Amino acid sequence: DAGVTQSPTHLIKTRGQHVTLRCSPISGHKSVSWYQQVLGQGPQFIFQYYEKEERGRGNFPDRFSARQFPNYSSELNVNALLLGDSALYLCASSSQGAPGTDTQYFGPGTRLTVL
């Protein structure tokens, strides 16, 4: 079975632009979470979606938004990009909507560079 897939793998944008990152969860998984991993740091939680509803949000500005589609895939959108948004963006899927107990399976990530 395919694991979590993310697209694109790499992306280069300039300050002020908008970006959309995409994630497809493992087949049968209904929950998707997004994490930001800045170079040299551990991942930081951005959002969790379950059954198309936002279930949790980390400490990120409103420039960050996300949504989940009926097929459980998800998009992460970032507006008005800043240099500090340069990071590896990781998507994780789990079978249910309980991030406290479910095992999360991570995709390979999208490397975003903001110039």
Next chain:
Amino acid sequence: AQSVTQLGSHVSVSEGALVLLRCNYSSSVPPYLFWYVQYPNQGLQLLLKYTSAATLVKGINGFEAEFKKSETSFHLTKPSAHMSDAAEYFCAVSAGSGGGADGLTFGKGTHLIIQP
């Protein structure tokens, strides 16, 4: 709220030697604890998970970790290091069955170097 502290940003061991990566956590509710490994330019792979059952958890690739509530620790060990173990290791905590939808809280990671 939860937090994780990983002691040692870099750990170097000889091939065949014991691997010990340290993790201490803080949690206001009974936690679930995880160790993930990240190889260069890749996502995170789950090594093992503690879910309030057995305190000694066995994972993949010969790794294991022991949950010690009194020490708020969840250190990762492997009896004999292999060159392929060289990677970044992350300890993470979640709120467990205590609820909350705040995802995983990760430590800053420990870079494991294996000397030939």
